[in-house]
Amino acid sequence: MSNDEVYAAGLLNRALDPATQPPEIQAFLRAELDLLHDVIMEGMRVIDVGCGTGRHLLLVRDRLRLGVGVDYEHSYIAEADRRAGGRHLHFVTGDATAIPVVATFDFAMCLTNTWGTMSDKTGVLREIRRLAPKPHTRLLSVYSEASVPSRREWYRRLGHEVLEDTREYLVTEGGFRSEHFSEARLRGLVGDCTIHPLADIAYVVTF
Protein backbone atom coordinates (compact mmCIF):
# COMPACT_ATOMS: atom_id res chain seq x y z
CA MET A 1 0.00 0.00 0.00
CA SER A 2 1.06 3.61 -0.52
CA ASN A 3 0.43 6.50 1.89
CA ASP A 4 -2.79 7.59 0.16
CA GLU A 5 -4.19 4.05 0.50
CA VAL A 6 -3.08 3.87 4.14
CA TYR A 7 -4.82 7.19 4.87
CA ALA A 8 -7.91 6.09 2.93
CA ALA A 9 -8.07 3.06 5.24
CA GLY A 10 -8.45 5.53 8.15
CA LEU A 11 -5.01 5.47 9.79
CA LEU A 12 -5.27 9.09 10.94
CA ASN A 13 -8.31 8.56 13.15
CA ARG A 14 -6.65 5.68 14.99
CA ALA A 15 -3.35 7.55 15.27
CA LEU A 16 -5.07 10.55 16.89
CA ASP A 17 -6.50 8.33 19.64
CA PRO A 18 -4.21 9.15 22.62
CA ALA A 19 -4.40 5.51 23.71
CA THR A 20 -2.22 4.61 20.72
CA GLN A 21 0.40 7.31 21.37
CA PRO A 22 3.66 6.87 23.28
CA PRO A 23 4.33 9.73 25.76
CA GLU A 24 6.88 11.47 23.47
CA ILE A 25 4.28 11.61 20.69
CA GLN A 26 1.65 12.97 23.07
CA ALA A 27 4.10 15.67 24.21
CA PHE A 28 4.84 16.61 20.60
CA LEU A 29 1.15 16.85 19.67
CA ARG A 30 0.48 19.02 22.74
CA ALA A 31 3.45 21.26 21.91
CA GLU A 32 2.00 21.84 18.44
CA LEU A 33 -1.29 22.99 19.97
CA ASP A 34 0.56 25.42 22.28
CA LEU A 35 2.53 26.69 19.30
CA LEU A 36 -0.66 27.40 17.37
CA HIS A 37 -2.02 29.44 20.25
CA ASP A 38 1.17 31.56 20.04
CA VAL A 39 1.38 32.07 16.28
CA ILE A 40 -2.24 32.44 15.15
CA MET A 41 -3.41 36.00 15.71
CA GLU A 42 -6.87 37.52 15.74
CA GLY A 43 -8.30 38.14 12.27
CA MET A 44 -5.84 35.99 10.32
CA ARG A 45 -6.61 34.13 7.11
CA VAL A 46 -4.98 30.71 7.48
CA ILE A 47 -4.55 27.68 5.22
CA ASP A 48 -3.75 24.21 6.61
CA VAL A 49 -2.11 21.92 4.04
CA GLY A 50 -2.83 18.24 4.71
CA CYS A 51 -5.44 19.23 7.29
CA GLY A 52 -6.83 15.73 7.93
CA THR A 53 -10.10 16.05 9.84
CA GLY A 54 -9.41 19.71 10.58
CA ARG A 55 -8.44 19.63 14.25
CA HIS A 56 -5.89 22.47 14.08
CA LEU A 57 -8.17 24.94 12.29
CA LEU A 58 -11.03 23.97 14.59
CA LEU A 59 -8.83 24.70 17.61
CA VAL A 60 -8.15 28.31 16.56
CA ARG A 61 -11.36 29.00 14.62
CA ASP A 62 -12.54 31.77 16.95
CA ARG A 63 -9.48 33.85 16.05
CA LEU A 64 -9.74 33.40 12.30
CA ARG A 65 -11.23 35.64 9.66
CA LEU A 66 -10.92 32.71 7.25
CA GLY A 67 -9.63 29.16 7.58
CA VAL A 68 -9.16 26.79 4.66
CA GLY A 69 -8.05 23.17 5.01
CA VAL A 70 -6.88 21.00 2.11
CA ASP A 71 -6.43 17.24 2.12
CA TYR A 72 -6.46 14.61 -0.63
CA GLU A 73 -8.44 12.11 1.48
CA HIS A 74 -12.05 13.02 0.84
CA SER A 75 -13.45 11.16 3.87
CA TYR A 76 -11.27 13.34 6.16
CA ILE A 77 -12.51 16.50 4.43
CA ALA A 78 -16.11 15.35 4.82
CA GLU A 79 -15.50 14.78 8.54
CA ALA A 80 -13.79 18.19 8.92
CA ASP A 81 -16.76 19.85 7.18
CA ARG A 82 -19.19 18.07 9.45
CA ARG A 83 -17.28 19.20 12.55
CA ALA A 84 -16.93 22.79 11.36
CA GLY A 85 -20.53 23.35 10.33
CA GLY A 86 -19.63 26.31 8.04
CA ARG A 87 -18.82 29.66 9.68
CA HIS A 88 -15.59 30.89 8.01
CA LEU A 89 -13.96 27.44 7.89
CA HIS A 90 -13.83 25.71 4.51
CA PHE A 91 -12.42 22.29 3.69
CA VAL A 92 -11.36 21.31 0.19
CA THR A 93 -10.38 17.95 -1.28
CA GLY A 94 -7.20 18.30 -3.31
CA ASP A 95 -3.54 17.42 -3.65
CA ALA A 96 -1.02 19.59 -1.82
CA THR A 97 1.00 20.02 -5.03
CA ALA A 98 -1.98 21.52 -6.91
CA ILE A 99 -4.22 23.18 -4.34
CA PRO A 100 -7.51 24.28 -5.95
CA VAL A 101 -7.55 27.66 -4.20
CA VAL A 102 -6.72 31.06 -5.71
CA ALA A 103 -6.96 33.25 -2.57
CA THR A 104 -3.90 34.26 -0.59
CA PHE A 105 -3.46 33.87 3.17
CA ASP A 106 -1.69 35.56 6.08
CA PHE A 107 -0.37 32.23 7.30
CA ALA A 108 0.11 28.69 5.94
CA MET A 109 0.81 25.63 8.04
CA CYS A 110 1.59 21.98 7.43
CA LEU A 111 1.72 20.26 10.81
CA THR A 112 2.34 16.89 12.48
CA ASN A 113 5.00 15.84 9.96
CA THR A 114 2.42 15.94 7.18
CA TRP A 115 5.09 17.35 4.85
CA GLY A 116 7.29 14.38 5.84
CA THR A 117 4.70 12.01 4.38
CA MET A 118 4.43 13.86 1.04
CA SER A 119 6.44 12.60 -1.92
CA ASP A 120 6.85 15.86 -3.88
CA LYS A 121 8.14 18.08 -1.08
CA THR A 122 9.36 20.84 -3.37
CA GLY A 123 6.01 20.95 -5.16
CA VAL A 124 4.22 21.34 -1.82
CA LEU A 125 6.57 24.17 -0.76
CA ARG A 126 5.88 25.91 -4.08
CA GLU A 127 2.13 25.80 -3.38
CA ILE A 128 2.61 26.98 0.22
CA ARG A 129 4.67 29.96 -1.03
CA ARG A 130 2.01 30.81 -3.64
CA LEU A 131 -0.77 30.75 -1.05
CA ALA A 132 1.11 32.60 1.73
CA PRO A 133 3.35 34.93 -0.27
CA LYS A 134 5.01 36.77 2.63
CA PRO A 135 8.23 35.22 3.96
CA HIS A 136 8.16 33.92 7.56
CA THR A 137 4.39 33.33 7.48
CA ARG A 138 4.77 29.65 6.51
CA LEU A 139 5.26 26.91 9.07
CA LEU A 140 6.10 23.22 8.91
CA SER A 141 6.38 20.92 11.88
CA VAL A 142 8.38 17.80 11.14
CA TYR A 143 10.01 14.93 12.97
CA SER A 144 13.69 15.03 13.88
CA GLU A 145 15.91 11.95 13.87
CA ALA A 146 15.24 11.62 17.63
CA SER A 147 11.62 10.69 16.87
CA VAL A 148 12.46 7.25 15.47
CA PRO A 149 12.05 5.08 18.63
CA SER A 150 8.71 6.62 19.65
CA ARG A 151 7.37 6.50 16.07
CA ARG A 152 8.40 2.85 15.74
CA GLU A 153 6.39 2.09 18.88
CA TRP A 154 3.39 4.21 17.78
CA TYR A 155 3.25 2.61 14.34
CA ARG A 156 3.60 -0.88 15.92
CA ARG A 157 0.59 -0.15 18.14
CA LEU A 158 -1.31 0.87 15.01
CA GLY A 159 -0.53 -2.47 13.38
CA HIS A 160 2.21 -1.00 11.18
CA GLU A 161 5.44 -2.72 12.25
CA VAL A 162 8.47 -0.85 10.83
CA LEU A 163 10.21 -2.84 8.08
CA GLU A 164 12.68 -0.25 6.80
CA ASP A 165 14.53 2.26 8.96
CA THR A 166 16.99 4.63 7.26
CA ARG A 167 18.60 7.97 8.15
CA GLU A 168 15.75 9.73 6.33
CA TYR A 169 12.58 7.63 6.62
CA LEU A 170 10.64 4.71 8.09
CA VAL A 171 8.49 2.36 6.02
CA THR A 172 5.99 0.08 7.73
CA GLU A 173 4.62 -3.34 6.94
CA GLY A 174 1.37 -1.66 5.90
CA GLY A 175 3.24 0.51 3.37
CA PHE A 176 3.18 3.77 5.31
CA ARG A 177 6.25 5.93 4.62
CA SER A 178 7.18 8.77 6.94
CA GLU A 179 10.35 10.85 6.89
CA HIS A 180 12.44 12.53 9.58
CA PHE A 181 14.91 15.35 9.13
CA SER A 182 18.20 16.80 10.26
CA GLU A 183 18.56 20.57 10.34
CA ALA A 184 20.98 20.37 7.42
CA ARG A 185 18.53 18.38 5.32
CA LEU A 186 15.73 20.82 6.13
CA ARG A 187 17.87 23.78 5.06
CA GLY A 188 18.75 21.94 1.85
CA LEU A 189 15.09 21.32 1.03
CA VAL A 190 13.46 24.53 2.28
CA GLY A 191 16.25 27.08 1.71
CA ASP A 192 16.18 30.23 3.81
CA CYS A 193 14.31 29.33 7.03
CA THR A 194 14.46 29.36 10.81
CA ILE A 195 14.44 26.05 12.65
CA HIS A 196 13.56 25.50 16.31
CA PRO A 197 13.25 22.24 18.25
CA LEU A 198 9.71 21.26 19.26
CA ALA A 199 9.23 18.91 22.19
CA ASP A 200 12.15 16.46 22.06
CA ILE A 201 11.38 14.81 18.73
CA ALA A 202 10.53 17.49 16.19
CA TYR A 203 11.39 20.79 14.54
CA VAL A 204 9.35 23.83 13.68
CA VAL A 205 10.48 25.34 10.40
CA THR A 206 9.43 28.88 9.48
CA PHE A 207 10.14 30.23 6.02
Ligand SMILES: C[S@@+](CC[C@H](N)C(=O)[O-])C[C@H]1O[C@@H](n2cnc3c(N)ncnc32)[C@H](O)[C@@H]1O
Ligand atom coordinates in the same frame (compact mmCIF):
# COMPACT_ATOMS: atom_id res chain seq x y z
C1 LIG B 1 0.06 13.01 9.43
S1 LIG B 1 -1.55 13.30 8.81
C2 LIG B 1 -1.92 14.83 9.67
C3 LIG B 1 -3.30 15.37 9.46
C4 LIG B 1 -3.58 16.70 10.18
N1 LIG B 1 -2.66 17.74 9.77
C5 LIG B 1 -3.52 16.51 11.68
O1 LIG B 1 -2.47 16.82 12.26
O2 LIG B 1 -4.50 16.02 12.27
C6 LIG B 1 -1.18 13.79 7.15
C7 LIG B 1 -2.37 14.24 6.33
O3 LIG B 1 -1.92 14.69 5.06
C8 LIG B 1 -2.75 14.20 4.04
N2 LIG B 1 -1.93 14.14 2.83
C9 LIG B 1 -0.81 13.39 2.63
N3 LIG B 1 -0.29 13.64 1.41
C10 LIG B 1 -1.10 14.57 0.83
C11 LIG B 1 -1.07 15.25 -0.42
N4 LIG B 1 -0.11 15.01 -1.33
N5 LIG B 1 -2.03 16.16 -0.67
C12 LIG B 1 -3.01 16.42 0.25
N6 LIG B 1 -3.09 15.81 1.45
C13 LIG B 1 -2.14 14.90 1.75
C14 LIG B 1 -3.26 12.86 4.55
O4 LIG B 1 -4.47 12.47 3.96
C15 LIG B 1 -3.39 13.13 6.05
O5 LIG B 1 -4.67 13.61 6.37
